[in-house]
Amino acid sequence: MSTTVDKIKDVESEMARTQKNKSTSYHLGQLKAKLAKLKRELLTPSGGGGGGGVGFDVARTGVASVGFIGFPSVGKSTLMSRLTGQHSEAAAYEFTTLTTVPGQVVYNGAKIQMLDLPGIIQGAKDGKGRGRQVIAVAKTCHLIFIVLDVNKPLTDKRVIETELEGFGIRINKQPPNITFKKKEKGGLAITSTVPLTHIDHDEIKAVMSEYKINSADIAIRCDATIDDLIDVLEAKSRAYIPVIYALNKIDAISVEELDLLYRIPHACPISSEHGWNVDELLEQMWEMLNLRRVYTKPKGKMPDYSEPVVLRANACTVEDFCGQIHKSILEQFKQAIVYGKSVKHQPQRVGLAHELADEDIITIIKR
Ligand SMILES: Nc1nc2c(ncn2[C@@H]2O[C@H](COP(=O)(O)OP(=O)(O)OP(=O)(O)O)[C@@H](O)[C@H]2O)c(=O)[nH]1
Numbered sequence: 491m492s493t494t495v496d497k498i499k500d501v502e503s504e505m506a507r508t509q510k511n512k513s514t515s516y517h518l519g520q521l522k523a524k525l526a527k528l529k530r531e532l533l534t535p536s537g538g539g540g541g542g543g544v545g546f547d548v549a550r551t552g553v554a555s556v557g558f559i560g561f562p563s564v565g566k567s568t569l570m571s572r573l574t575g576q577h578s579e580a581a582a583y584e585f586t587t588l589t590t591v592p593g594q595v596v597y598n599g600a601k602i603q604m605l606d607l608p609g610i611i612q613g614a615k616d617g618k619g620r621g622r623q624v625i626a627v628a629k630t631c632h633l634i635f636i637v638l639d640v641n642k643p644l645t646d647k648r649v650i651e652t653e654l655e656g657f658g659i660r661i662n663k664q665p666p667n668i669t670f671k672k673k674e675k676g677g678l679a680i681t682s683t684v685p686l687t688h689i690d691h692d693e694i695k696a697v698m699s700e701y702k703i704n705s706a707d708i709a710i711r712c713d714a715t716i717d718d719l720i721d722v723l724e725a726k727s728r729a730y731i732p733v734i735y736a737l738n739k740i741d742a743i744s745v746e747e748l749d750l751l752y753r754i755p756h757a758c759p760i761s762s763e764h765g766w767n768v769d770e771l772l773e774q775m776w777e778m779l780n781l782r783r784v785y786t787k788p789k790g791k792m793p794d795y796s797e798p799v800v801l802r803a804n805a806c807t808v809e810d811f812c813g814q815i816h817k818s819i820l821e822q823f824k825q826a827i828v829y830g831k832s833v834k835h836q837p838q839r840v841g842l843a844h845e846l847a848d849e850d851i852i853t854i855i856k857r
């Protein structure tokens with residue numbers, strides 16, 4: 491019996507043999523969908539092993555977690571110790587770190603968990619080394635630092651990205667703007683609001699049929715690729731995670747070389763060893779995490795600016811705020827009075843569903 495890895499190789503080589511043209515687009519669509527399904531199978535084997543594994547899952551603390559991913563000896567642990575004060579063993583030999591090492595940074599009053607992880611190597615997503623367990627942890631983080639050694643060629647960047655993408659992580663990307671609604675009958679009705687330059691309807695039909703969806707309304711609102719469509723169908727095994735490229739060891743390069751590095755999007759050149767530019771890295775981290783600080787103002791008093799309640803952008807309603815303070819507040823909740831960017835009038839009375847903005851000030855009125 492051939493293994494999933496064998497099957498993947500077969501499909502990949504068939505795709506390589508097949509030229510892309512009008513008459514093969516249906517077949518290629520089928521192959522791409524098959525490939526996506528096989529890859530998912532590989533990541534979630536029935537016997538387990540696709541998940542965190544012993545020593546890899548750690549208790550999550552703080553409002554968000556940031557995972558460190560990179561090849562061995564790029565300086566992840568040195569960065570960890572530098573940022574958090576939590577000692578993580580660093581040394582010149584590869585695979586110094588063998589498990590997840592958690593630490594914490596308090597930034598703008600928000601507790602942020604940092605996860606130093608073992609190095610990964612090419613082929614990690616296919617099970618080389620402990621790569622799968624490592625990437626599985628990264629997949630549950632709110633932000634990933636891809637740590638790169640500036641002395642190594644930047645092809646390393648591409649390799650790491652491929653490893654993460656192969657595991658269903660989508661880097662600095664929003665979910666494709668495609669929706670579909672299954673129907674009992676009537677076939678596929680495909681509508682698009684922009685011209686589709688990468689896919690034709692045959693390819694879409696082939697993919698949908700591989701997923702056994704023969705009748706549905708499909709609305710495409712972006713110039714989607716077939717991979718985008720597959721990402722939507724595989725939504726459960728995809729994670730859209732922001733990434734910052736921490737370009738480490740800049741103490742070892744010239745100013746001219748450093749200048750080139752600044753052109754890489756989402757990059758932050760640093761020296762973990764010397765602590766150079768790590769403030770900038772934290773600032774970028776804060777931007778990317780998109781957290782919201784909400785200050786509590788007891789009735790008739792000044793707001794408490796010392797200890798904000800910090801919310802994530804996907805859970806930032808007044809209800810989420812109350813939940814963070816104490817569940818019992820919800821039972822007595824009458825309304826909230828809010829000052830700040832989330833309201834038109836200063837102040838404004840709002841209900842539980844109101845979404846709060848960064849640095850809003852809130853007073854809860856009880857019944
Ligand atoms: N020159 C220079 N060396 C650094 C810097 N950061 C780390 N190093 C050195 O790089 C080597 C590896 O550092 P680690 O922090 O152990 O790297 P790692 O990525 O955690 O390695 P693994 O846990 O083995 O994957 C050590 O010898 C560090 O002293 C830096 O900013 N500049």
Ligand SMILES: [K+]
Nearest residue numbers: 563581583586
């Ligand atoms: K090391």
Ligand SMILES: [Mg+2]
Nearest residue numbers: 566567586587
């Ligand atoms: Mg390490």
